[in-house]
Amino acid sequence: MNSLFAEKEITFNGKKQICGTLTIPVEIAEKNKLPAVLFISGSGPLDRNANGPKGKFQLNVYKELAEYMTALGFITLRFDKRGTGKSDGDFISTGFWDFVDDAEKAFLYLKNCPEVDPDKIIVLGHSEGTIIGTALSERQPINGLMLLSGGVGNLDEFTAHQRKLAYQELRKSKGLKGILMRLLINEEKQEAKSRRLMQKMFDSNKDVYKILFFIKQPVKWMKEHFAYDTRVALKKVTCPVLAILGDKDPLVDRDLLKELPALVKGDCETHIIKNMEHGFRVQTEEMTILKMKKLLKVLPSRPLNQEGLDALSKWLYEYYLAETNTQQSLVDTGK
Structure with a gap:
């Protein structure tokens, strides 16, 4: 002490x-x-x-x-x-x-x-x-x-910002990985997919939602955050x-x-x-x-x-x- x-x-x-x-x-x-x-x-x-x-x-x-x-x-x-x-x-x-x-x-x-x-x-x-x-x-x-x-x-704004940076960083990858990322990553489609998944969780009215039956997501926490x-x-x-x-x-x-x-x-x-x-x-x-x-x-x-x-x-x-x-x-x- x-x-x-x-x-x-x-x-x-x-x-x-x-x-x-x-x-x-x-x-x-x-x-x-x-x-x-x-x-x-x-x-x-x-x-x-x-x-x-x-x-x-x-x-x-x-x-x-x-x-x-x-x-x-x-x-x-x-x-x-x-x-x-x-x-x-x-x-x-x-x-x-x-x-x-x-x-x-x-x-x-x-x-x-x-x-x-x-x-x-x-x-x-x-x-x-x-x-x-x-x-x-x-x-x-x-x-x-x-x-x-x-x-x-x-929280909604910050997580969207984090996804955007991740897309940018992946596209800037060097070598074959960078080539593949630039070909495969479509930010607009990825964002739409993310929003669909989020809406599906929010529509469930559950406090905790399981993705693929075992990955727990804190839906109550996210829903309340996003609405604030x-x-x-x-x-x-x-x-x-x-x-x-x-x-x-x-x-x-x-x-x-x-x-x-x-x-x-x-x-x-x-x-x-x-x-x-x-x-x-x-x-x-x-x-x-x-x-x-x-x-x-x-x-x-x-x-x-x-x-x-x-x-x-x-x-x-x-x-x-x-x-x-x-x-x-x-x-x-x-x-």
Whole structure:
């Protein structure tokens, strides 16, 4: 355990019991009520640290980001998604609005923590969490919204963007593979096929749909996501907003961020960070969507992108620490 902060295992209940970690900067917390950051994780069966089940994809990015922010002087809360880690529930049948419900319960838990300043609770959404965090802003008076590796678009837009990049990358393949891909791939037909399959699943009225009798698809989750209009929600946001994307992130359409300042009513800041991938780590290799799994074997051992951390800490300091005594943070913020 790091002597600069204390970690506390916590639970909160909604329809399911959710487990998480509350991290508190020890020295500062003894004197002040502190601002807090609520982490909302990305898609897939990720636990509170951004790690997958059965030892797969041990990313630890939320743990590292939480410890970094706690060292700046923030209480942080990150939690296992429903049906992952120690949290109850069945992940594959959990819907988008179920995840929003859990995020709201986490927000209310933070608001009632005696160490937390209830008027300074910031929601940090990563990837899918940017959509969930945006939906949460319609339900609760959040005091800051951080959109990491996402923002503005909904799931339908992002998955369409990912398919488009995959088509482009396949057509650019070298040698015989490239020749075959350019002959065989018809993007228009592939998109039509994808839409037909999606509509077939949505028409089934099932929470979970099996393709080829055994490949389970989270239909409730997809249907609710696709129907959600993030832009309508963002137009109601009055708190400060920070959006950070990496230039090596193939999962997010960075052009969508151009819409953000005109959508939100509060102060808005956006950054495209050089040599940063979807998980906030350093990536110097070219952007690729087809070789992401291969990259995930080496990315977790790399540091978080310092330029991204600098943008994050500068924003947090200016809006949530500068007017309080808590700027005596436990790490150098560059101020």
